[in-house]
Amino acid sequence: MQDAAAVADTRAAASAAIALSGIDITFNLKNGGRYQAVKAISMAVADGEFVAVVGPTGCGKSTLLNAAAGLLQPSAGKVGILGEPLAGINLRAGYLFQLDALMPWKTALQNVAVALEPQGVCAREAEERARDWLARVGLRAFTDRYPHMLSGGQKKRVALAQVLIRNPKILLMDEPFGPLDAQTRQIMGNLLLDLWSKDRKAVMFVTHDLEEAISLSDRVVVMSAGPAATIIGDYRVSLKRPRDIADIRLDRDFHAIHRQIWQTLKVEVQKAYAAGEGREMA
Amino acid sequence: MNAHSRLKITLLQILVAIGFLLAWHVTTTTALFAEPRKMQFFFSTPIDVIARTWKQLSGGEIWYHLGITLTETVLAFVFGATGGVLCGFVFARKELLAAVFDPYIKAANALPRVVLAPIFALWFGLGIWSKVALGFTLVFFIVFFAVYQGVREVSQTVLANARMLGMSERQLMRHVYWPAAMTWMFSSLHTSVGFALVGAVVGEYLGSAAGLGYKIHEAESVFDVTGVFSGMLILTIFVLILDAIVTMIENRLLVWRPGQASTSANG
Numbered sequence: 274m275q276d277a278a279a280v281a282d283t284r285a286a287a288s289a290a291i292a293l294s295g296i297d298i299t300f301n302l303k304n305g306g307r308y309q310a311v312k313a314i315s316m317a318v319a320d321g322e323f324v325a326v327v328g329p330t331g332c333g334k335s336t337l338l339n340a341a342a343g344l345l346q347p348s349a350g351k352v353g354i355l356g357e358p359l360a361g362i363n364l365r366a367g368y369l370f371q372l373d374a375l376m377p378w379k380t381a382l383q384n385v386a387v388a389l390e391p392q393g394v395c396a397r398e399a400e401e402r403a404r405d406w407l408a409r410v411g412l413r414a415f416t417d418r419y420p421h422m423l424s425g426g427q428k429k430r431v432a433l434a435q436v437l438i439r440n441p442k443i444l445l446m447d448e449p450f451g452p453l454d455a456q457t458r459q460i461m462g463n464l465l466l467d468l469w470s471k472d473r474k475a476v477m478f479v480t481h482d483l484e485e486a487i488s489l490s491d492r493v494v495v496m497s498a499g500p501a502a503t504i505i506g507d508y509r510v511s512l513k514r515p516r517d518i519a520d521i522r523l524d525r526d527f528h529a530i531h532r533q534i535w536q537t538l539k540v541e542v543q544k545a546y547a548a549g550e551g552r553e554m555a
Numbered sequence: 556m557n558a559h560s561r562l563k564i565t566l567l568q569i570l571v572a573i574g575f576l577l578a579w580h581v582t583t584t585t586a587l588f589a590e591p592r593k594m595q596f597f598f599s600t601p602i603d604v605i606a607r608t609w610k611q612l613s614g615g616e617i618w619y620h621l622g623i624t625l626t627e628t629v630l631a632f633v634f635g636a637t638g639g640v641l642c643g644f645v646f647a648r649k650e651l652l653a654a655v656f657d658p659y660i661k662a663a664n665a666l667p668r669v670v671l672a673p674i675f676a677l678w679f680g681l682g683i684w685s686k687v688a689l690g691f692t693l694v695f696f697i698v699f700f701a702v703y704q705g706v707r708e709v710s711q712t713v714l715a716n717a718r719m720l721g722m723s724e725r726q727l728m729r730h731v732y733w734p735a736a737m738t739w740m741f742s743s744l745h746t747s748v749g750f751a752l753v754g755a756v757v758g759e760y761l762g763s764a765a766g767l768g769y770k771i772h773e774a775e776s777v778f779d780v781t782g783v784f785s786g787m788l789i790l791t792i793f794v795l796i797l798d799a800i801v802t803m804i805e806n807r808l809l810v811w812r813p814g815q816a817s818t819s820a821n822g
Binding site for chain 1: 717721723
């Protein structure tokens with residue numbers, strides 16, 4: 274990258290909600306070997322920006338997200354959160370997981386209310402606010418259900434309320450709607466956009482679904498196939514908001530940008546697929 | 556399972572019991588295999604056993620013995636479960652401790668606990684404490700392994716999520732590790748209560764002056780087969796009641812677990 278651009282980049286990174294610079298992540302394998310998941314990744318998410326990170330399965334995009342969350346220490350590089358270097362868990366961020374992350378021994382209400390305990394909110398107030406948040410995600414009638422009594426979509430709603438009740442500055446999402454069926458995904462996508470539009474948090478949304486990425490985000494970052502995955506594309510999505518996830522897929526501009534990004538992504542998906550085949554053969 | 560087949564199964568179950576009692580009755584009261592008096596010496600008769608059991612239960616003495624056995628069972632369970640939960644918890648959280656003690660715990664668990672009964676009698680006397688000690692050694696390991704495994708296998712996602720919510724180490728304990736440990740403790744509840752009782756009865760059987768095990772042993776030593784069977788019957792009823800209570804407690808405390816609650820999951 275050349276000087277002027279680099280300077281502009283650094284300036285943007287300093288004020289960004291999430292600024293990753295020169296991130297390397299290497300794992301020690303059980304058999305003594307080492308696996309480099311991502312290599313020299315630099316990207317930033319500006320305040321109020323919704324950024325989707327797409328890439329083929331196993332490209333290390335979730336790993337990158339975990340580095341931004343502070344759940345994982347990068348082998349090299351710096352993670353900056355709201356202008357400060359990250360140390361330990363990123364408490365300015367809320368994290369929505371792909372798998373069930375609710376405490377199964379707590380009801381929906383208790384799961385949401387407990388998120389306020391680390392902030393020192395008293396139990397009664399926490400419960401009141403949790404009730405309000407459950408209503409906002411459309412679960413007013415399900416407050417006393419345990420997670421196993423809820424459907425997949427309802428569990429995601431609880432998880433969303435649990436994350437948002439803390440009012441984090443940043444949202445990190447790891448294929449949160451991956452396990453859901455197509456219709457539920459659309460409903461959840463619209464719910465997310467609706468909640469997000471109220472205070473525009475910075476969002477880093479990881480997915481392998483390009484359509485989902487485009488329909489939700491302001492920017493799509495494309496990662497190459499692993500190992501040593503890196504960023505190979507960065508596309509602005511200038512579709513107007515507010516959006517409806519289902520309708521926007523019929524938009525002509527949507528198709529144009531989809532075609533453009535898919536040109537890049539397709540190659541990587543095929544690479545990842547070929548590597549996967551090879552691994553299975555071995 | 557529909558109502559029809561459940562009724563059918565219940566009827567068949569009753570039929571099996573009747574068939575068994577009938578066969579027992581016929582073989583011990585007729586000269587089909589041997590002289591009835593001889594057969595009765597070895598096998599008693601169902602009517603005698605039931606009559607004796609009824610007499611014992613309506614008399615006062617057996618309740619005293621039942622009380623002793625129950626006390627021993629409860630104490631063995633409470634101490635064993637508490638010790639098992641605490642040790643399991645600490646070992647699961649302290650890798651080094653677990654690694655160092657691993658062979659010793661395995662060795663201790665491999666030892667058949669019955670051989671300890673005479674030693675415990677020597678150490679703790681013939682009263683209830685030697686039985687409690689025997690029951691403790693049985694319950695402890697069941698609960699210990701369950702909790703150890705349970706805490707180590709807490710869902711990594713649930714844990715990561717709790718961390719992201721900003722929970723401190725203490726809050727993680729309270730909201731994640733402890734409930735997980737309790738779940739596993741309760742899932743081993745049936746087995747551990749059963750073993751607490753085994754410890755109590757075996758201990759009594761090997762040396763004591765009170766309790767159900769003592770009563771059965773006493774009847775055996777005078778070749779009172781009716782007394783032995785009647786003691787076994789009372790023991791069985793006792794175990795069934797204890798098990799029903801455990802099931803009730805379990806259903807109360809583990810409502811959140813799939814398959815435990817009867818409420819519909821189709822939300």
